[in-house]
Amino acid sequence: xxxxxxxxxxxxxxxxxxxxxxxxxxxxxxxxxxxxxxxxxxxxxxxxxxxxxxxxxxxxxxxxxxxxxxxxxxxxxxxxxxxxxxxxxxxxxxxxxxxxxxxxxxxxxxxxxxxxxxxxxxxxxxxxxxxxxxxxxxxxxxxxxxxxxxxxxxxxxxxxxxxxxxxxxxxxxxxxxxxxxxxxxxxxxxxxxxxxxxxxxxxxxxxxxxxxxxxxxxxxxxxxxxxxxxxxxxxxxxxxxxxxxxxxxxxxxxxxxxxxxxxxxxxxxxxxxxxxxxxxxxxxxxxxxxxxxxxxxxxxxxxxxxxxxxxxxxxxxxxxxxxxxxxxxxxxxxxxxxxxxxxxxxxxxxxxxxxxxxxxxxxxxxxxxxxxxxxxxxxxxxxxxxxxxxxxxxxxxxxxxxxxxxxxxxxxxxxx
Numbered sequence: 001x002x003x004x005x006x007x008x009x010x011x012x013x014x015x016x017x018x019x020x021x022x023x024x025x026x027x028x029x030x031x032x033x034x035x036x037x038x039x040x041x042x043x044x045x046x047x048x049x050x051x052x053x054x055x056x057x058x059x060x061x062x063x064x065x066x067x068x069x070x071x072x073x074x075x076x077x078x079x080x081x082x083x084x085x086x087x088x089x090x091x092x093x094x095x096x097x098x099x100x101x102x103x104x105x106x107x108x109x110x111x112x113x114x115x116x117x118x119x120x121x122x123x124x125x126x127x128x129x130x131x132x133x134x135x136x137x138x139x140x141x142x143x144x145x146x147x148x149x150x151x152x153x154x155x156x157x158x159x160x161x162x163x164x165x166x167x168x169x170x171x172x173x174x175x176x177x178x179x180x181x182x183x184x185x186x187x188x189x190x191x192x193x194x195x196x197x198x199x200x201x202x203x204x205x206x207x208x209x210x211x212x213x214x215x216x217x218x219x220x221x222x223x224x225x226x227x228x229x230x231x232x233x234x235x236x237x238x239x240x241x242x243x244x245x246x247x248x249x250x251x252x253x254x255x256x257x258x259x260x261x262x263x264x265x266x267x268x269x270x271x272x273x274x275x276x277x278x279x280x281x282x283x284x285x286x287x288x289x290x291x292x293x294x295x296x297x298x299x300x301x302x303x304x305x306x307x308x309x310x311x312x313x314x315x316x317x318x319x320x321x322x323x324x325x326x327x328x329x330x331x332x333x334x335x336x337x338x339x340x341x342x343x344x345x346x347x348x349x350x351x352x353x354x355x356x357x358x359x360x361x362x363x364x365x366x367x368x369x370x371x372x373x374x375x376x377x378x379x380x381x382x383x384x385x386x387x388x389x390x391x392x393x394x395x396x397x398x399x400x401x402x403x404x405x406x407x408x409x410x411x412x413x414x415x416x
Contacts, residue, residue, distance in 0.1 A: 059387065060379030065402035067092045069394070070107060076397040077114045078121040083146045090145035090176040093183075095380045098371030099232075101241025102177040104382060105248070108389045109311050110143060110174075111397075116314035119143055119173055125150050133162040136300065137169045141317050144175030148194070151324040152181045156188050159326035168300035169322040174198070174311055179232035179368070182220030185326045186228045189335060192220040193325035197296040199308040199318070201240050203276040205286035208263030210276045211305060214240050215292035222329060223342035226350075230365035235289035236277040243269045243277065248385040296321035379405045 067088045074084035087110070095103035113119040123142030127150075129135045135154055139147035151167045158165025175181075178194040185192025198213030216239075218232040234240075238257045246253050247269035258272030259265055266272050279285030297304025302321025309316040329338040346363060354360050375381075382390075387401070394401050 057384050058381040059404035060381050061402050061404055063092055063096055063376060063380050066380060069399060069402055072399045073111060073393060073397055076399060077111060080122060086149050087143050087145045090180045093180050094177040096372045096375045097368040099177055101239045101245055104390060105245055105386050108393050111393055112314055118314050118317060127154055133158050133164050134166045137167050139169055139172035141171050144173040147172040148175035148181050148322055151322060152184050155324045155326040156185060156190060159190055159328050163328050163331050165326045167324045170300045170302035172320045172322055173318045175322060178216045178218030179230055181324055182218045183230060186220040186222045189222055189329060191327040191329060194218045195292050195296055196322040197293045197304060197320060199310045200306050201277055202236050202279055205279055205283040212289040213293060214277060215289045223346060224339040226343040226346040229363060235279060235285045237280045240277055243272050247273060249383050295323050
């Protein structure tokens with residue numbers, strides 16, 4: 001059965017409202033194809049990369065006003081205006097794409113870390129050239145989205161001159177959604193790659209204790225009329241941020257996402273947060289996460305494995321490592337020819353025969369694109385539990401929240 005980016009059969013397999021079947025979330029909220037079911041029910045054991053288990057009481061807000069709110073919060077913490085806008089853009093972009101696990105839910109902990117001195121509001125970020133097409137960036141413990149954006153900008157500068165650019169990063173922090181950075185490359189006509197290590201929240205294949213991070217990988221490829229193609233995924237079955245959201249909204253999580261501290265499967269998000277998430281694909285996801293940790297941690301001089309501190313530890317720096325890359329699309333042919341060929345392969349994939357349960361094959365990132373289109377038009381739905389946190393944060397910093405557009409009961413469709 002097809003598992004597209006940001007969607008899987010398990011999306012409706014646990015705790016779904018009576019009568020809601022796999023795929024109904026497409027037609028009801030995004031206008032995407034509805035599967036041809038013919039009585040076939042979803043497979044609850046399939047890889048869960050999407051969550052529509054419960055209808056969560058939410059309010060919708062204009063994305064521009066949430067952006068302004070985020071900028072004002074960060075400004076109160078002495079974050080420079082340009083840097084505040086970068087962080088806000090990263091978080092709000094995730095919300096627009098439906099990836100609320102990497103959106104505003106992260107702002108309170110970012111703020112706590114800055115206030116506690118665990119993250120610098122005004123870092124002195126430095127770039128050290130390594131070769132003609134590679135460099136090392138020292139993030140000086142700045143906010144992750146600021147450091148990550150500087151690194152991708154540097155990679156793009158190198159690519160413009162040399163065709164490719166590779167920037168390793170050390171002394172950074174949680175940098176939000178990796179898709180944010182590869183989209184920067186795509187906007188400049190380049191292929192973008194972004195990987196990052198993360199604190200040990202995942203058990204390696206065959207293990208029961210935390211050792212690996214949920215280390216994400218994102219790749220963005222420009223195209224013509226059919227693109228761009230944006231792939232972004234963690235190396236765990238699910239991004240840990242989704243379990244955090246589930247814990248805050250008091251929702252159970254699907255089986256197969258995580259284990260408890262004793263190594264047993266759990267559907268309790270609190271037990272999952274105390275235990276460990278699981279790698280996708282068993283040994284494959286485990287190995288990929290390990291390789292990303294080597295590239296982002298060992299190679300760059302950043303922390304790695306159990307030496308990475310968590311976001312919640314306000315007394316210690318994280319020293320997260322990233323690798324950002326950019327590749328010009330005219331290295332082996334003209335840019336126009338590349339875009340034409342990309343359109344051809346994207347059309348071929350979409351035209352491939354669908355599985356019995358599906359109306360058509362979806363491209364990686366297609367669901368997130370549909371989310372963004374809807375959320376720009378209708379506003380971003382923010383769960384009440386998250387708004388409570390943002391309300392407290394705003395009160396502490398004398399930053400009022402924007403007014404909601406409406407009260408609604410919405411199903412969140414998040415990407416991994």
